Amino acid sequence: MKEDVNVNTVILLFVGLIVGIIVISLGGGGGAIYLGLLASVFKISPLSAAATSLVxxxxxxxxxxxxxxxxxxxxxxxxxxxxISAIPAVVIGALLAPYIPEVIYRWALGLILVILGLRIIIRKGDRTSHTTHTLLMASMYGVLSGLMVGIAGMSGGGPVLAGLLILGLNTFQAVATSSYVLVGLSIIGALMHISGGQVDWQLGLPLMLGAAVGALIAPLLMKRIAKSSHAAMVQVIMAVLMVIMGINTIR
Structure with missing residues (x-):
């Protein structure tokens, strides 16, 4: 039994490292990945998986x-x-979560991710100026991400990153700004879920340590990519992954 625990710890550390590098390089927090891993592989309850993924x-x-x-x-x-718009949505989402049927949430979230991913691919290349319209659009994407955090325990990075790219930020700036927004969302979401005592620390701590090391590497990796000719390709990859996540959520 102790040997199994040690093996699981090593696996979780490694998975956390890889996920930390990938998701921070793509402007996300990894909540959806951790949520799926904890619920499907380690078979903990959805409520515990949501709380643990955020923490x-x-x-x-x-x-x-x-x-x-x-x-x-x-x-x-x-x-x-x-x-500003996302934080109240986190609180509202957490309060509404017990009353929303899972199938309705999955379809709504999946369709939103697919639409946003496609919107990134087909958007015009010209940048949007920082007008009132831009800030209103930013608020809309903030509300979407806040609801994702509050209702499902996901990081909410999908709508944030998509919104930033659609609003005209380049890939590097969008990833960086998305990570900044997710700090505030993750803190609020984690506090709300920790208060319920549902965090599985035995699984969460190794993932957390591995992801923290990966997060140290990710900004340096993105800096190198931004200076290369592959920045546009990374943006397309982000959009495609968002569409795949949306389809997988609906299934």
């Missing part, structure tokens, strides 16, 4: 965001607008 992703988004801040890539104007 697990928190250190990595903080570390990743700090790395992007040092590189001066965060757009605080749009990011703060998203946070």
């Amino acid at each position: 697990t992703s928190l250190p990595s988004v903080i570390i990743g965001s700090w790395g992007y801040y040092r590189q001066k890539q965060i757009n605080f104007r749009i990011g703060n607008q998203m946070l």
Whole structure:
């Protein structure tokens, strides 16, 4: 039994490392990945999986965001607008979660992710100026991400990242600003779920440690990508992954 625990710990550390690198490089917190892993592989309850995924992703988004801040890539104007609208949505989502049928939530979330992913691919290349319209759009994406955090325990990175790309930020700035927004969302979401005593610390801590190390690597990796000719390709990959996540959520 003890040997099985040690093996699981090593696996969780490694998975956390890889997921931390990938999701912070793509502007997410990894909540959806952790949620799926904990619920499907380790068979813990959905409520415990939601709480553990949020707590697990928190250190990595903080570390990743700090790395992007040092590189001066965060757009605080749009990011703060998203946070202002997203934080109340987290609270509302958490209160509504027990009353929303799972099938309805899955379809709504899946369709939103698919539409946002397709919108990134077909959007016009010209940038949007920072007008009132831009800030209103940022608020809308903030509300969507806040509801994802509050209702399902996901990080909410999908709508945030999609919104930032659609609003005209380049790939590096969108990833950096998304990580910044997710810090605020993850803190609120984690506090609300921790208060319920549903966090599985035995599974969450190894994932958390691995993801924190991965988050240290991710901003450096994105800096190298931004200077290369592959930045546009990364944006397309982000959009395709969002569509795949949306389809997988509906299934």
